[in-house]
Amino acid sequence: MSKQTDLNGEAVEEMINDQMLVCLNNGYGTRLNIYKNEMSCIDLTLVDKNIASRCEWTVDESTSIGSDHFPITCQIDIGFKIEQGYIPHRWVFKKADWEKYVELCKEIGSLSIDNEQSIDEINGIVSSSILLAASQSIPISQSFKKQINVPWWNDKCSEAIKDRNRAFKLLGRTLTMDNLISYQRKKAIARKVIKEAKRESWRQFCSSIGKETSLNQVWMMIRKMVGKYKPPHIPVLMKDGINAISDIDKANMLNKAFADIHKGSHLEERFKKRKEEVLKANKNVLNQKEQNMSIMDADFSMSELKRALNNTAYSAPGSDNLCYVMFRKLPDNVLENILSLFNKVWNEGNLPTIWKGATILPFPKPGKDATSPGNYRPIALTSHLGKLMGKTHSSEIKLFLRIYQPSKGISNRI
Incomplete structure (x- = not known):
């Protein structure tokens, strides 16, 4: 928890009281300050008081997704019946x-x-x-498919992301200047590798466009490049x-x-x-048959x-x-x-x-x-x-x- 009180915190607290909201945070850190190796609770989860008792709030430290903020999972048990959607054969x-x-x-x-x-x-x-x-x-x-596949993703991207995540976990365990520099370098390398992979994939697609390429294929490729995915819902x-x-x-x-x-x-x-x-005029057209x-x-x-x-x-x-x-x-x-x-x-x-x-x-x-x-x-x-x-x-x-x-x-x- 933060040890300091400022005007922003007081404004948030006043808003929570006025709107009768509940903060689900349990004091567990949601952000890692990589320069001080300290955890802070800067990310807040606010819900209505009527469903607060049915909420389960956790922080996922297994991944950073390239950020110093950890993903937050909030499960709400409100008794809705989850229907099995149509899954085609x-x-x-x-x-x-x-x-x-x-x-x-x-x-x-x-x-x-x-x-x-x-x-x-x-x-x-x-x-x-x-x-x-x-x-x-x-x-x-x-x-x-549960995993969203983009056409530009390759083995180099996977390896770069793994190196970045390993460097982040090492920095969280031991804060040293070498670990900090290593994390910043691996983070920049991952960003560069992904950018180059996108550029190369798009160039290859553009070089394959010809007279027989339909406009629908071009738009489908654009949606794939940006990772757009519409679930069947x-x-x-x-x-x-x-x-x-x-x-x-x-x-x-x-x-x-x-x-x-x-x-x-x-x-x-x-x-x-x-x-x-x-x-x-064509009322009985289906009944007409000439031999x-x-x-x-x-x-x-x-x-x-x-x-x-x-x-x-x-x-x-x-x-x-x-x-x-x-x-x-x-x-x-x-x-x-x-x-x-x-x-x-x-x-x-x-x-x-x-x-x-x-x-x-x-x-x-x-x-x-x-x-x-x-x-x-x-x-x-x-x-x-x-x-x-x-x-x-x-x-x-x-x-x-x-x-x-x-x-x-x-x-x-x-």
């Missing part, structure tokens, strides 16, 4: 045993599919067979005086906000009127399916947890089952139930208040099987337009 394709995956798919995919079965049953058989082979050959990661949402604290309440509030936007209640009257006219033996009504072929597969890229899977990467590795006998499913869907005009659903991920809009449900942008993760059928149909339409309407340039806009 992520396939680790870099460690996949693709040879084993192909062999398992050949064995499982050899099962014949009865075309008399319903679309949902066939889709379930195809999906479960692929997932069964994937679960035995592709590892799964179920957690987020949505704060308490507030709307019309109602607070959503639990995950279920947050999901319901976001669902209502997204539904209001989809209804078009925010549109101007002229846009609402136009929307109603279009819906009325004119056109090439566009023909079944999908294996070449069209493989062409669509070649145009797929990695993206997050839907609720069925199937990915394009798995489809590209499938043997022909399993692709035949997928093709049979697509043609059955195409001829009957019905979609599998799971294709109609989506996993909605809310992302906060940059620079907006994250506590307002209207400031979130929904991203829908749908089944890759359903999207693959859409890509197959799209490639067929493009080919048709190139052959029969080459001069209109419509295919490039699909």
Whole structure:
């Protein structure tokens, strides 16, 4: 504790009394004066009197984080129920045993599919067979990275930080001029090493930028350089005086906000009127089907399916947890089952139930208040099987337009 009393301390004490606050400090030092080798309690932790008895206050001397102030940990037991957040299952394709995956798919995919079965049953058989082979050959990661990795960090940075921390601990045990100079030198070296690592990493990235580099990649690199990291957590949402604290309440509030936007209640009257006219004019469009033996009504072929597969890229899977990467590795006998499913869907005009659903991920809009449900942008993760059928149909339409309407340039806009 400090042995001196000054006007600043008296002002803080008066403020504590007026606001009825409690100081959690227990007399343990929070700062080391490296020139006098003395501990001081310059860092104060003030809380409301109603929660002071539930607080546990400690000082962490295991690290200095490059400062002469020690980190302070304050734990408050206020009886809140901590909910386990959503942790997605992520396939680790870099460690996949693709040879084993192909062999398992050949064995499982050899099962014949009865075309008399319903679309949902066939889709379930195809999906479960692929997932069964994937679960035995592709590892799964179920957690987020706890450590924030920046692209410029290297072994030299780690070693410099360790040397600086060792010098600081030695100075805290024995205050000598040599130890003080050594700590100041190691601290300056660590700062210089980190600065040079940042500069070199940024130069390497800038030298790799070309015409094919998207603006999104540049901004992602900038965020990584400064160590920006957004944990998968949505704060308490507030709307019309109602607070959503639990995950279920947050999901319901976001669902209502997204539904209001989809209804078009925010549109101007002229846009609402136009929307109603279009819906009325195309009321029964999904029920219309003409049998004119056109090439566009023909079944999908294996070449069209493989062409669509070649145009797929990695993206997050839907609720069925199937990915394009798995489809590209499938043997022909399993692709035949997928093709049979697509043609059955195409001829009957019905979609599998799971294709109609989506996993909605809310992302906060940059620079907006994250506590307002209207400031979130929904991203829908749908089944890759359903999207693959859409890509197959799209490639067929493009080919048709190139052959029969080459001069209109419509295919490039699909």
